Amino acid sequence: MVQSNIDQLARAYVVFNAGSELDPWSKTDPFGEVSLGIEEAAIETSALPYGLGLKVGQFFADFSRLGKVHCHELPFTDRPASLKGIIGGEAKARGLELSWVPPVDHYLRLTLGAVDNIGAGTAATGVFTTPGGDTADLFAGDSNRSLSDLTCYGRAATILELGEGTSLNVGIDYARGQDQGTRELASADAKFTWLPDAARFDRLEIGGELLHGKTDGAFGPSALVAGEATSGSATAHGAYVYAQYRIGKDWEPGLRYDWFRPESWSQSDADSDGIADGLARTRQSQSSLSAYLNYNLSEYSRLRLEVSHLNGASGAFNGKDDDWLGFLQWTVTMGPHTHSFQP
């Protein structure tokens, strides 16, 4: 991250992302293609009165618990499939965001935003499948956007201090806007934290989130079938829950369960003449159970190992109903170590 203070109360910042998928079996270049991109580039100010704050630019919208968290700050190595599928990865957005922390005795943060979109759009639900198994955009979409097509969102979040070292974060979110159709997102999240002894580094964290996504619109030309519906909706539901325990300064084992059920549409060809003659909804649930272990080499460097068992249906994983994934990740933070406050 590169940042500069504009004045006493405003700053501009840019967050870069550099990444590469490692393929250890590749004979040529095991690191594949290295990508470099701008994750965030925004100006934010707290110069407004009455506890208001304003952010303008490209940023991770204050939407959902982990949607706005950078990959290296996630509790685990990868983003849960439910988050990836419903929000579309990180809650990246371009526009403006107004937040309010009312000056009262209980901490509460309310956020309202107007942006082009949140995340990667109708990523999981906006596809349909042809009889040949190919996929294409389900909805017609509209390349010309107007101000009324902006995605507007809101989040209300608070933290309850249940006792010395024990707290509960809760939040709810809602977003609505135009993507390929009218897109709605909703989520509810919670995180329980327990520090058994202030004089130790031990920490228990249990978190989870329920997610809902829906896109409603006219079907694109590729999806149209004579005599069938020309518009419809596709929804997706998902949830993840995780628990981890930090043992001293170094070790942090954890478990995560993730469930995701996207709904889309597929064409059928009952008479096998090569021409689609039907259109039907499809639902395919998938879940994963992950075990992970984080090891803090120092305050700035962390190794993470994760093993996930994926379960699906109808040969969701290259023809199989289940699969295994393994991750080994090394995260390094450069520059001063500061935490942002995320209710």
Add this chain to the structure above:
Amino acid sequence: MKIIILTYLTVLSILPAAPLNVVVTLPDLADITRQVGGEQVAVFCIASGREDPHNVPLKPSAITRLAQADLFIQLGLELEHAYAPALVKESRNRKIQQDGPGFLDLSGGVKPLQVPTSVDRKGGDVHPNGNPHYNTDPVYGQMMARGIAAKLGQLRPESASVFKANADKVVALLQGRMAGWQAKLAGKNIKFVSYHADLPYFAARFGLTQVGTIQPKPGIEPGPREIEALAAAMQQHGVKLIVKESFYSERIPNQLAKMTGAKVVNIPILVNGTPAAKDYVSLIDTLVNAFAP
């Protein structure tokens, strides 16, 4: 009507002013601020004193207090950089943002020790402006009292003389105890090892010799070779004392003690770090007693 207004204004002038809301990062600052501000301050402290001062949990109750604060006080030299900037920013209180009228960093008058020549991470979790643990030096405790009195006086000029007089009492108390502390530690040729480099100011003030730290670099845990090297250095210099800050594990200090025959003593580095360190004077008392029981 005039009589009613005059009576009202007279009553207002007699009523004591509401206390200034002060939020401080560490209990050491809380104790000194209460002594200097007296009944004219209501102090909220973010850290309990029992945790690692570099790693204080981000509590929402601190934000609501900061949002209503007239003054925010930190030790500075980036000791609190992992949590204080985020809390102050989230409070949205314009008065206490850095360089605001209600922001006080007490490190301005400190001559920093252990200033790194380079700030790359080869040196561990270094503080670019020098070691921040100057609160363990009671002479800097006097400086903190004067700095707090000056800032409170700016915020409430009509009480500046009261704050100054209270700060003078704190200074006199610390100066009065100084001779006893120095006498207890003087001429003992005390050599020691600590877990983290948080006692250089205390050691410099009282003429103690620090032979090393268990962490080979700030925030970096030692490997077997580093433990062996430290044990060898302790034996070479005749070190008989390992001081373990209260929030660190006993495992490696005890291992070193077995290897060298040195004694392990649990110490606070902040007020409330151990039950005996209930205020700033007793923190220094406890530290002095740890080195010269």
